[in-house]
Amino acid sequence: MKKWTLFFMLLIAAVVFTACGTKEESKSGEKDSSGAKEQAEEITIKHEYGEANIKENPKNVVVFDFGVLDTLDELGVEVTGVPQTAIPSYLEKYAGKEYTNVGSLKEPDFEAVHELNPDVIFISGRQAELYDQFAEIAPTVYLGVDYAKYMESFEGNMNTIGEIFGKEDQVKSELEDINKQISTVKEKTESLDKKALIVLANEGKVSAYGSKSRFGLIHDVVGFKQADENIEVSTHGQGISFEYILEKNPDILFVIDRNAAIEENAEPAKKTIENDLVKKTTAYKDGKIIYLDADYWYLSGGGLKSMKEMVKSVEQAY
The missing domain is CATH 3.40.50.1980 (Nitrogenase molybdenum iron protein domain)
Known part of the structure; x- marks a missing residue:
């Protein structure tokens, strides 16, 4: 009788152990699935100086181009750090203390940028020579305008920003409005x-x-x-x-x-x-x-x- 009791106890223990193992495996599988999902939310942005792997809709944003800042402001995207020297008057709110001063357009404060631990940094022509230094700190996206093909370059930059922040539809609508505006003006100038x-x-x-x-x-x-x-x-x-x-x-x-x-x-x-x-x-x-x-x-x-x-x-x- 004792043998049968011991047998059943061992059997129950084995079942419980197997169930726990299955449960842990399931949890592990969930983690793997979650990890894969997080990986899927990271996008790769290719630009003139290389490429940057960025999480979609980054929250901690540093901007070294006032055209990009202008765009993010229009799209309702918050930023963390901006160069607070010679900010355009219509973007004057970004000179406030709630935003971190990261130097000037030509002389970035790399220490201040590093302390912010940004998710993404946006630069353009004025900082092009410093790209490698920015890229060592965080994913950096170059969004300079190619003047030889202005509209193609401009629209490409806007669409890139839309992709990064999940604002594709809003950017599309804005670009449609701008192109209509241009067409109206161009009809007059060409005459x-x-x-x-x-x-x-x-x-x-x-x-x-x-x-x-x-x-x-x-x-x-x-x-x-x-x-x-x-x-x-x-x-x-x-x-x-x-x-x-x-x-x-x-x-x-x-x-x-x-x-x-x-x-x-x-x-x-x-x-x-x-x-x-x-x-x-x-x-x-x-x-x-x-x-x-x-x-x-x-x-x-x-x-x-x-x-x-x-x-x-x-x-x-x-």
């Missing part, structure tokens, strides 16, 4: 028998920008004809004189004031631009010297809001 010149004013000096340049969307996207089709394509523009402006005699002169963008209480570019030589041009005589908002054109170009405002601003030429 104008007027030629335009784009200049950047900087501390009394001027440089010209043409097609496929930093501000070339005025020609390439919106459709204004060029007063000079041989302008050198350069990041800093082609250095010119005021005699050059008179020689080319544009019907419309678009001016971006760099000093207004980076300095408080800077002397307006108008004092430099509207001198005796420029006053002889058709643009001046017809009241067609258009001063473009430096916040949008110089600091935050390539964002959802800035693009709308940039296109809108050239309508002043009508």
